[in-house]
Amino acid sequence: MEVIEILQEASRRIYENVKDLAGTDNAAGDFGRGAGGDISRNIDIIAEKTVLDYLKEINFDCIVLGEECGRVELSKQSKGFIIMDAIDGSANAVRGVPFFCSSLAFAKEDRLSSITDGVITDLSNGDMYWASKDRGAFLNKSRIKVHDKEPIYKIIGINTSGATHELMNRLHPIFEQHNHIRHFGANALEMALFARGLLDIFIDLRDKIRVQDIAAGYVIVKEAGGILLDANLNLLDADLSYKTRISFIAASNQKILDDVVSQIKKIKL
Template sequence: MAGEHGVGMVDTVDLLIKVAKEIYSAVHPLLGTVDARKIVGSGFGGDKTRLIDAVSEKVAIEYLERNNFSCIFVGEECGVRRIGSSPNFYLIVDGVDGTNNAIKGIRFASASLALSRTGFLGDIEAAVVMDLYNGETFLAERNSGAKRDGETIKPSEIRCLKDSIISINITKNTGAARRLLPIISRAKGIRSFGSAALEICHVACGLLEAYIDLRGVLRTTDFAAGMLILKEAGGIFLQPNGEEIPNVPLTEVKRFSIIALANKELFHEISSLITPSTSLQGGQTTIC
């Protein structure tokens, strides 16, 4: 198609910000409304697709098509979609991370976008997470640090659990809850907000010391952007056993347990307190 262009012709972060703003403009008026919660189909990972989710991806795709970008679009709802005839980058989009919050009007939900030229998680080179309530924007570009509304960010300097505010997600998983009891009993405070991407960014800027999800259900679309932002800020993003997230294809549904932290000292303390598990979760073995 004449006039098509790829990411090499535009700043990668600038593109992600523009797409995120399109999502924000379309989604913000729907937050907390009856229409937002309408079920309109099933998503890429098998979850129900709400109207607000479908709208977020629709406007993102329309922006790319309108501006003649050619890419492989990987959406949490629509799955893998080729845009244009000569794609040269992969755009990973979770238009509404925290859908349950968004449809109820709970003020914690985000749009999460990441870009890779190869289609692999380890090659994510730019990321943006935008708060869908107030437009606050976290961004990062590989080897260039991370920012929050234009200001450079870094994680908390707190290095012991007793002084730490930790966010966890144990939704529908009593096994994960039991494994985290030693941490819950020792941490200064426990929170659970409902948007993994935004919570990871709050670790990146020092509002939280850690975010933990041991359920084995987080998809790469949930954390791809937040992972880069946290790492570029200087934080730690690992599996509970201390291993890096493998360099998996972004076009496939892969699920993980993750720990996002301010520093290695906190990881060592937290990982030492997690009760081992050999149970099966979601049809796969959780290795910790």
């Protein structure tokens, strides 16, 4: 079984186990803070356990880096890392807002740039976004690409949750000049929508994003033809440490990247 097939099956099992939980009392609960720093909810715990149980069932030799469970070594002869955010958009899931997903990726080494496979599943409907390095990106069985034409409406995704006053000041010209700003509350699924061509650029400059949040999106966006850069406009890369926090920009092409980035106030980029 190929790695991508393992990630897909684990993702399907998450969907089956949590699809009826969203918005119910059973989705919530407070299980303390997970390895990623956020409060673990019951739906998070169920989703992570689903993946861990499956990987043990098939005896997959790996190290799991989970949002809640932290580092779990399933083998001393590891083939690489499973980077798992079993529920991205937990607040939406608990409240029943139909925008949350699972994000699973595989990396051969301790770097974002070594990711070879990724799967993001929309847990509100079961749609699966997936990609393997040099094989393209897909939504279910259909190949997807970033939007490469002049958009009728330029749609810009910006995550500003918990942003500082300074950052909001830097980003203000974008809000002032564009009426079509979006943020839905689950970075991984928003990266998938971007890869599908539904957003033209996605910006998160808060220095808050963990590797688990964007690992699967990283390979899906790249295989869909997107540009992925850090806050200094260098190619995005990072180690897989829990202490690592990332800022990034995903753009569909150089023109829209130059257009939007030129509007960000050059206080400190």
